[in-house]
Amino acid sequence: xxxxxxxxxxxxxxxxxxxxxxxxxxxxxxxxxxxxxxxxxxxxxxxxxxxxxxxxxxxxxxxxxxxxxxxxxxxxxxxxxxxxxxxxxxxxxxxxxxxxxxxxxxxxxxxxxxxxxxxxxxxxxxxxxxxxxxxxxxxxxxxxxxxxxxxxxxxxxxxxxxxxxxxxxxxxxxxxxxxxxxxxxxxxxxxxxxxxxxxxxxxxxxxxxxxxxxxxxxxxxxxxxxxxxxxxxxxxxxxxxxxxxxxxxxxxxxxxxxxxxxxxxxxxxxxxxxxxxxxxxxxx
Amino acid sequence: xxxxxxxxxxxxxxxxxxxxxxxxxxxxxxxxxxxxxxxxxxxxxxxxxxxxxxxxxxxxxxxxxxxxxxxxxxxxxxxxxxxxxxxxxxxxxxxxxxxxxxxxxxxxxxxxxxxxxxxxxxxxxxxxxxxxxxxxxxxxxxxxxxxxxxxxxxxxxxxxxxxxxxxxxxxxxxxxxxxxxxxxxxxxxxxxxxxxxxxxxxxxxxxxxxxxxxxxxxxxxxxxxxxxxxxxxxxxxxxxxxxxxxxxxxxxxxxxxxxxxxxxxxxxxxxxxxxxxxxxxxxxxxxxxxxxxxxxxxxxxxxxxxxxxxxxxxxxxxxxxxxxxxxxxxxxxxxxxxxxxxxxxxxxxxxxxxxxxxxxxxxxxxxxxxxxxxxxxxxxxxxxxxxxxxxxxxxxxx
Numbered sequence: 001x002x003x004x005x006x007x008x009x010x011x012x013x014x015x016x017x018x019x020x021x022x023x024x025x026x027x028x029x030x031x032x033x034x035x036x037x038x039x040x041x042x043x044x045x046x047x048x049x050x051x052x053x054x055x056x057x058x059x060x061x062x063x064x065x066x067x068x069x070x071x072x073x074x075x076x077x078x079x080x081x082x083x084x085x086x087x088x089x090x091x092x093x094x095x096x097x098x099x100x101x102x103x104x105x106x107x108x109x110x111x112x113x114x115x116x117x118x119x120x121x122x123x124x125x126x127x128x129x130x131x132x133x134x135x136x137x138x139x140x141x142x143x144x145x146x147x148x149x150x151x152x153x154x155x156x157x158x159x160x161x162x163x164x165x166x167x168x169x170x171x172x173x174x175x176x177x178x179x180x181x182x183x184x185x186x187x188x189x190x191x192x193x194x195x196x197x198x199x200x201x202x203x204x205x206x207x208x209x210x211x212x213x214x215x216x217x218x219x220x221x222x223x224x225x226x227x228x229x230x231x232x233x234x235x236x237x238x239x240x241x242x243x244x245x246x247x248x249x250x251x252x253x254x255x256x257x258x259x260x261x262x263x264x265x266x267x268x269x270x271x272x273x274x275x276x277x278x279x280x281x282x283x284x
Numbered sequence: 285x286x287x288x289x290x291x292x293x294x295x296x297x298x299x300x301x302x303x304x305x306x307x308x309x310x311x312x313x314x315x316x317x318x319x320x321x322x323x324x325x326x327x328x329x330x331x332x333x334x335x336x337x338x339x340x341x342x343x344x345x346x347x348x349x350x351x352x353x354x355x356x357x358x359x360x361x362x363x364x365x366x367x368x369x370x371x372x373x374x375x376x377x378x379x380x381x382x383x384x385x386x387x388x389x390x391x392x393x394x395x396x397x398x399x400x401x402x403x404x405x406x407x408x409x410x411x412x413x414x415x416x417x418x419x420x421x422x423x424x425x426x427x428x429x430x431x432x433x434x435x436x437x438x439x440x441x442x443x444x445x446x447x448x449x450x451x452x453x454x455x456x457x458x459x460x461x462x463x464x465x466x467x468x469x470x471x472x473x474x475x476x477x478x479x480x481x482x483x484x485x486x487x488x489x490x491x492x493x494x495x496x497x498x499x500x501x502x503x504x505x506x507x508x509x510x511x512x513x514x515x516x517x518x519x520x521x522x523x524x525x526x527x528x529x530x531x532x533x534x535x536x537x538x539x540x541x542x543x544x545x546x547x548x549x550x551x552x553x554x555x556x557x558x559x560x561x562x563x564x565x566x567x568x569x570x571x572x573x574x575x576x577x578x579x580x581x582x583x584x585x586x587x588x589x590x591x592x593x594x595x596x597x598x599x600x601x602x603x604x605x606x607x608x609x610x611x612x613x614x615x616x617x618x619x620x621x622x623x624x625x626x627x628x629x630x631x632x633x634x635x636x637x638x639x640x641x642x643x644x645x646x647x648x649x650x651x652x653x654x655x656x657x658x659x660x661x662x663x664x665x666x667x668x669x670x671x672x673x674x675x676x677x678x679x680x681x682x
Contacts, residue, residue, distance in 0.1 A: 192360055193399035197413040197464070198388035207416070211403045 085268035101242035108167035120179025163240030171227035178220020182213025218281035286333035293366035298323030326352040328524040344521030392461035396473035431459040451482040554638040563661025
């Protein structure tokens with residue numbers, strides 16, 4: 001009896017609606033999605049095979065070690081870890097997978113920053129934009145990451161490109177939030193000083209607000225890179241190459257050992273990227 | 285012509301500003317308006333004008349609206365109603381680009397917490413105002429360096445603000461404001477964040493700089509001593525309204541109401557009042573005309589034990605005592621020159637009361653006040669005490 005109250009409204013066609021929207025989007029924008037898929041795929045293959053893998057692993061490892069040495073303020077810890085960690089991945093025969101993962105993470109992160117920073121600036125400047133975008137960001141971050149794979153496949157079929165797309169949705173919010181926060185945190189007196197001397201909006205943004213917000217924005221970017229890396233395994237479910245695919249296939253075959261090795265590779269990569277980006281933020 | 289002319293400038297914070305303005309015109313109080321409309325009255329119909337080269341101090345306690353008022357002058361806060369004329373142009377009616385132009389060329393601001401950009405060097409900070417006007421690099425560097433030299437920081441060009449002490453940081457703030465060569469400096473509690481010794485040093489330097497630069501300065505402070513030291517004129521604010529505008533002496537001596545009176549009662553008046561404020565008209569005799577007999581008669585009439593002697597042009601010559609005059613009369617000496625004494629203490633008319641204490645304490649005769657050698661008044665102990673007690677007559681317009 002009571003349940004009939006709940007049943008007063010028939011089941012709403014949310015699922016059908018979403019599907020309809022996705023289909024329509026795919027149809028309408030296929031002229032956009034198709035070339036993106038093709039060119040991006042070609043680019044990623046090229047970048048991995050002909051750039052990253054063309055560099056001899058020894059040189060690559062040493063280059064990372066040198067970068068680590070200098071960004072960490074000429075300390076040997078991180079550099080030593082990079083050498084040992086990367087060598088271990090090479091030793092386990094995962095070098096090619098590592099390079100695919102690097103490509104995926106790099107591309108997803110760079111796109112996240114390119115998209116996220118301007119949105120964050122917009123949010124910091126406009127109350128309306130802030131009110132609209134905040135719940136969208138909440139939605140993007142709480143929706144289980146697997147769900148993004150479905151439209152990603154619908155738009156870009158399988159492979160690296162939908163992997164980037166899914167990572168992008170999952171990893172962009174921290175950059176947006178931290179950019180917004182960073183600019184809002186700039187002390188009122190500095191904003192007043194910029195205004196009082198007659199700065200234009202753009203001058204204020206580029207000469208005062210963004211430099212002042214830099215470390216906060218960098219913290220957001222660091223989070224974005226980490227999230228992009230965490231999407232690597234999930235993205236492998238739709239055919240993205242890399243370390244994640246090894247983890248996935250070991251899961252399917254119940255091989256604990258291989259799964260652990262590939263997982264360890266991701267952890268090593270994560271630590272190196274995290275420490276390098278964090279140290280870049282600290283500065284002298 | 286006044287360089288800044290503010291007329292009925294009002295700022296109401298909140299949503300229902302129309303209703304609040306209506307109530308304000310009806311003369312309702314700040315509290316009543318807050319209760320009825322939820323709006324806060326920041327500044328209530330402030331009107332004043334500032335003359336070129338003047339240091340105009342706006343002072344009041346926190347919450348009196350002084351910081352809001354200074355931000356209304358350069359429209360960092362949009363006025364609700366009222367006008368701000370800078371060089372005759374109404375700032376309140378300008379569009380954004382005209383406003384920017386005025387801010388760049390005419391108004392510079394110095395902030396309480398310095399407002400320096402921590403990511404820029406001292407030189408780059410001082411350059412900021414010129415940089416955003418796209419002044420060529422060499423020119424702006426030169427001007428910024430000059431401004432930094434002026435405040436004594438010529439050797440710190442490549443340091444960052446965080447490496448400097450508070451006093452030095454505020455010098456940078458001042459240099460940044462001066463580099464634009466503005467007509468008007470708005471200084472919002474510029475020295476309040478500094479410790480007392482440095483604050484006094486900065487006040488002295490500002491006064492020194494002002495004598496050479498002749499800028500127009502609007503100085504905000506909550507410190508009455510600072511206001512009295514710096515201000516050519518002072519506007520005292522309470523609850524968003526200006527209670528009194530006047531010279532430091534006017535405010536001290538003729539407070540407009542109980543609030544001002546209470547405000548100034550703790551002031552060390554001895555540092556503000558000068559000899560000319562408390563001196564009395566001197567009783568004199570003319571050395572060229574009068575002899576001991578006249579001197580003695582005058583003293584008897586006025587009940588004095590000594591009298592000052594001047595020449596025909598009122599140049600102070602000395603004094604004679606009643607004893608000496610009566611001796612002279614007995615011995616039939618006619619010439620005052622023989623009995624005149626010259627050991628009377630003399631101060632300039634601008635000497636602070638504070639500095640007169642010790643002089644008057646050691647002196648048997650009244651202290652004479654001179655202006656370019658001419659006797660203009662005398663000070664007796666009683667008038668010093670009366671002035672400090674806030675009683676007695678004080679000549680403000682002297």
